[in-house]
Amino acid sequence: MSREYDLKPAPSGEDSSAKAVGDSLINRRQFLSYGFNTATGVLAASLGVLGFASLLLPPGGSGGGDLAAKYWAKGREDEAWYGAMHEQVMKKSDFVAEAAKSSTGTSGAAGVWNGVPIVVTYVDHSKNAGSPVSNGKARFQFMDGYDGTGKYVGHFDDLADIDPRLAPSENLVMIFARCTHLCCIPGWQLVSNSFTEDTWTPGGGDDGGTKLFCICHSSRFDPTALEMNTNTNRSNGSKFKYAGVRRSGGPAPVGLPIIPIAMNGDIIEGLPDYVDWYTYCD
Numbered sequence: 001m002s003r004e005y006d007l008k009p010a011p012s013g014e015d016s017s018a019k020a021v022g023d024s025l026i027n028r029r030q031f032l033s034y035g036f037n038t039a040t041g042v043l044a045a046s047l048g049v050l051g052f053a054s055l056l057l058p059p060g061g062s063g064g065g066d067l068a069a070k071y072w073a074k075g076r077e078d079e080a081w082y083g084a085m086h087e088q089v090m091k092k093s094d095f096v097a098e099a100a101k102s103s104t105g106t107s108g109a110a111g112v113w114n115g116v117p118i119v120v121t122y123v124d125h126s127k128n129a130g131s132p133v134s135n136g137k138a139r140f141q142f143m144d145g146y147d148g149t150g151k152y153v154g155h156f157d158d159l160a161d162i163d164p165r166l167a168p169s170e171n172l173v174m175i176f177a178r179c180t181h182l183c184c185i186p187g188w189q190l191v192s193n194s195f196t197e198d199t200w201t202p203g204g205g206d207d208g209g210t211k212l213f214c215i216c217h218s219s220r221f222d223p224t225a226l227e228m229n230t231n232t233n234r235s236n237g238s239k240f241k242y243a244g245v246r247r248s249g250g251p252a253p254v255g256l257p258i259i260p261i262a263m264n265g266d267i268i269e270g271l272p273d274y275v276d277w278y279t280y281c282d
């Protein structure tokens with residue numbers, strides 16, 4: 001069940017901790033370290049979580065780690081539909097069953113993947129895409145992207161044409177859940193307000209529900225609106241383009257990057273090919 005929260009105003013000023021250190025990309029070992037240093041601290045701070053390190057990949061950062069996404073339901077997620085599945089692997093069938101209860105054909109859950117926070121959203125795109133948008137049934141929208149200044153960046157398809165794995169797989173999209181405002185962890189329908197109710201409108205705007213909502217300062221993200229955008233590696237200041245979901249409102253400047261999905265039977269796994277997209281909070 002969703003909870004009511006009082007929202008805080010966004011603090012003024014920009015975070016200026018970025019510093020130049022050279023290479024614009026990070027390798028897999030650095031990503032594992034990144035996941036440990038950021039997700040552990042943020043989850044512990046934001047959700048009151050202990051023992052998060054037990055979810056990380058095996059020590060040493062070898063390539064044989066488990067890439068399955070797992071539910072995270074310790075904290076304010078304990079009353080969500082996946083509350084009894086804390087630390088269990090995410091399965092598509094769970095999302096399909098939950099989406100069947102939704103008026104929009106969607107479901108979402110918080111989780112962890114590769115040591116970082118995620119939100120996985122199921123959208124019954126294959127069924128709903130052929131129906132009129134006026135019926136309020138959600139479907140993925142492949143859109144142009146604009147940065148925080150309104151400058152055109154590119155279309156989602158510009159990246160997905162190069163790497164088709166970026167397109168939603170099996171009606172699922174995995175989203176790196178660190179807010180592009182000040183790096184809190186957005187959730188999916190954990191807060192009750194007009195932005196998170198089980199409604200959907202087309203266009204990636206802010207007038208419908210079914211949003212990812214960041215409790216810290218009320219940023220919203222539409223997990224059905226897929227676009228290209230840009231962000232900055234916080235450690236070295238380099239800019240990068242990424243495929244992500246659209247920021248629809250609030251102080252966050254841009255949307256959240258996606259993590260490509262690979263299905264392992266019914267189990268949802270993420271691909272670590274675009275780890276440099278997740279560095280804006282590092």
Ligand code: FES
Pocket residue numbers: 010179180181182183184214215216217218219250251252
């Ligand atoms: S951290 Fe400020 S809105 Fe998310």
